Amino acid sequence: MQSSAKINIRKVIPIALAGAMLLGGCGKNEAPPQSREPVVSVVTVGTQSITLTRDLPGRTVPYRIAEIRPQANGVILKRLFEEGSQVQAGQILYQIDPAPYQAALANAEANLAAIQLRKDRFEDLLPDHAVSQQDYDDAVAGVKSWQAQVKAARINLGYTKVTAPITGQIGRSNVTEGAIVTAYQPIPLATIQQLDTMYVDIPQSTAELKRLQREFADGNLDKAGASQKLVRLVNDNGSPYGMEGTLQFQDISVDPTTGSVILRAVFPNPDGALLPNMFVRARVIEGINENAVLVPQQGVARDPKGDPFAWIVDTEGHTQIRGLVLDRAVQDKWLVTEGLAPGDRLIVEGLQSLRQPGTPVKAVPFDPNARHGGPPQDRQEGPHGGPDEHSAQNTAKPE
Secondary structure, rough: HHHHHHHHHHHHHHHHHHEEEEHHHHHHHOOOOOOOOOEEEEEEEEEEEEEEEEEEEEEEEEEEEEEOOOOOEEEEEEOOOOOOOOOOOEEEEEEEOHHHHHHHHHHHHHHHHHHHHHHHHHHHHHHHHOOHHHHHHHHHHHHHHHHHHHHHHHHHHHOOEEEOOOOOEEEEOOOOOEEEEEEOOOOOOEEEEEEEEEEEEEEHHHHHHHHHHHOOOOOOOOOHHHHEEEEEEEEOOOOOOOOOOEEEOOOOOEEOOOOOEEEEEEEOOOOOOOOOOOOOEEEEEEEEEEEEEEEEEEEOOEOOOOOOOEEEOOOOOEEEEEEEEEEEEEEOOOOOOEEEOOOOOEEEEEEHHOOOOOEEEEHHHHHHOOOOOOHHHHHOOOOOEEEEEOOOOHHOOOO
């Protein structure tokens, strides 16, 4: 009997404990669940003054180019420069055989001397009427004619020395000693380029040009003063060229093949880092936007059509969606032209917890220096415990 009682007690105690736990659990479920508002990080939209720039492709052009062509016919006797070297204005580059031109000059000088003597004799005889006035006048005219021929012969002789018209770097020679050349031939003997200063020709589309004109006319952009004409070059690796250039002029003719006009800037090039016909990126100043709206890029998403939008928190603490019009990326921010106004609270973190507009949320200021980049619920986990790869922060990509 005693053993039977013990067995019954052992069975009853677990049942009682289970009943108590069940009752306790029922008591807890009777209390209404507490809803928790999603926490989002927001930035308050404001305006600021920024200088807008635009990167455009460009091509380097030598400041001065001289194609060397002979001005006299003859045979090249000597080439007096080293290919690829720096030459000075007036330096002799080629020597054409001068012998025929020396003979022509000597003949002209001899004829000039003879007619000069005749003119002098007629001048002495004229008072005595030993010669006619006409003979004397013909002698005077003959002197002037042969003086001109002597001058022309001397000029042609000088053309046998082909000199550099400008200072610059000369390229390869297209002729060698012994070659026969003709005056003003189509093929140059060599080409000299001045490279210590370089032009950069920058094509700008007419559509972009008209847009800027409208922006200035509407007051959305202001001139940047003296810095408006400053131009910078960006190398292929993204580093800037060490010296600033100056915008010289804008061409008035439109290229019919590209629909663009040429902006020409001039850059110092003392070290020869810029070579002719290099393709570069030129950063030109468009103007100053005094009331620019810049927002973090992680606060902008795109719908399936690619149109940008953003979530905001209204004055009642509810979420709303705003369609946006973006101008461009400015470092890590978007320049917004439509859709946001100063004072709007833009949601930049916590977007994963938002499903539809009108959701009440708790807005906290965005801390860009926070270690995890946002409140805990903003860091949703994927199936393997890592961050969700479909995070709304990754939907906004620079164009």
